[in-house]
Amino acid sequence: MVPTPAPAQPRRQYATHDVTNQPPALTPYDASEDTALLEGLRREGAGWAEQGVRRLGLRAGSAEAQEWAEQANVHEPVLRTHDRYGNRVDEVDFHPSWHHLMRAAVAEGLAATPWAEDRPGAHVARTAGGLVWGHTDAGHGCPTSMTYAAVPALRTQPELAKIYEPLLTSREYEPGLRVPTEKRGLLAGMGMTEKQGGSDVRTNTTTAWPTAEPGVYQLRGHKWFTSAPMCDVFLVLAQAPEGLSCFLVPRVLPDGSRNAFRIQRLKDKLGNRSNASSEPEFDGTVAWLVGPEGRGVKTIIEMVNCTRLDCVMMSATLMRKTLVEAGHHVRHRSAFGARLVDQPLMRNVLADLALESEAATTLTLRLAGAADRAVRGDAGEAAFRRIATAVGKYWVTKRGPAFTAEALECLGGNGYVEESGMPRHYREAPLLSIWEGSGNVNALDVLRALRREPGTAQALFDELALAQGADARLDAAVTRLEGLLTTGSEAGARRLVELMALTLQASLLVRHAPPAVADAFCATRLGGDWGHAFGTLPDAADVDGVLERALPGGAG
Structure with a gap:
């Protein structure tokens, strides 16, 4: 006798499509929470x-x-x-x-x-x-x-x-x-x-x-x-x-x-x-x-100063935006039994990105302040603006593509998908180092300013002197910079401008940021205690202090 089959059980619709371990939408959020x-x-x-x-x-x-x-x-x-x-x-x-x-x-x-x-x-x-x-x-x-x-x-x-x-x-x-x-x-x-x-x-x-x-x-x-x-x-x-x-x-x-x-x-x-x-x-x-x-070039030179500032601003914005996206993701995503944000190596990556973002934002606003005061007739600020804007344009926009790539990677495969928005930011980042003069153009412009407008070098070192004695690594870097200015060549222009940018960012952070931020930045960007990728901060770095300041809602 053939047994009577058991009644079919109703199948749960979309049984394989439960959505778990995915972050909620970031929006709405406060982009000024910085x-x-x-x-x-x-x-x-x-x-x-x-x-x-x-x-x-x-x-x-x-x-x-x-x-x-x-x-x-x-x-x-x-x-x-x-x-x-x-x-x-x-x-x-x-x-x-x-x-x-x-x-x-x-x-x-x-x-x-x-x-x-x-x-x-x-x-x-x-x-x-x-x-x-x-x-x-x-x-x-x-x-x-x-x-x-x-x-x-x-x-x-x-x-x-x-x-x-x-x-x-x-x-x-x-x-x-x-x-x-x-x-x-x-x-x-x-x-x-x-x-x-x-x-x-x-x-x-x-x-x-x-x-x-x-x-x-x-x-x-x-x-x-x-x-x-x-x-x-x-x-x-x-x-x-x-x-x-x-x-x-x-x-x-x-x-x-x-x-x-x-x-x-x-x-x-x-x-x-x-x-x-x-x-x-x-x-x-x-x-x-x-x-x-x-006199066409002379007529547009002030225009170039303005658009270069905006290139720095937009690169800093992309850094901050992608850091916020990465921080949101790792707070809500778990792997290997723990939230990503609680895992030491991920925290190292985020803190390293946060340092870069804060340095970029701080420099951007310092350049904007110089522009504002230069417009009002401050000759010293005009000289500082002339050289520092070209330096910032070179360095901050160069950091943008690597930064956005690392932030995208924090989302893993989710970040590589167009729906996340991260690919759009990643494609945007290289533009800022090309628009208004590529890296070489800006590096050579710095050399031109140093040679033709001697007051620009003095303005830069006057700014750096405001942090003198606050950090030995910064003081040593400024001494190296002084040496490069006397021996540097056109072929070494990028090396010179990079050191200018790093000493300028470090001096601003030493003066205005908490010790956790300033110390980690100086140790890595100037002291050499850093690897070749983001996420290589030394064990001594106050990662928790950096993240508490940088991430909306705190470090966790």
């Missing part, structure tokens, strides 16, 4: 902005803002060269999320607003705002940075500054190509580099010839890397009769007609995907001279 940032904000003269920075930090860490960032990168800008009727339009279409990010950034004063605020610390406040709002998306920081940097260049031509500066410093974001003076707010871009020269702008072949109208020229040529082509106006370098000169190029002319600004294509970039970068062609393009003819 002790080093808030201390630096107060120290550099912008404590009055703390409430606004904290409010912006909460907004940056909101689920809504983080989703804007994701969508702006998934739905990349699209070039439309012609309309449906065949008319040339050269428009770039962006996803609504891009516009949400831009509107918030401009409204929060992260573009050119500080130039219109007669208040000490205004430029520091902007930098601090960028350090927290940058937790969203790096791409839209490009047009805000260029708009910020355009104002001091425009001021060399007062009649143009009178027209455009109030619109560039506005907190109104008004996208779309229209007559600039009919809009409530403007964005500025830059067209400097060409395919045959890159950073060597003196080899530019774009030409400019004067028209019958004083100060008005026509341009002909091709630019190789012009980001944010949807901006309203551009500062462009071209060869005028008296040599390389700077020009203002509006996309729409005063009579409402389109200027000749033909976008040949958008660049297919490694990262920075939310932001469009283009190759525009000029052919009879109308332009207004900015600064004296033949």
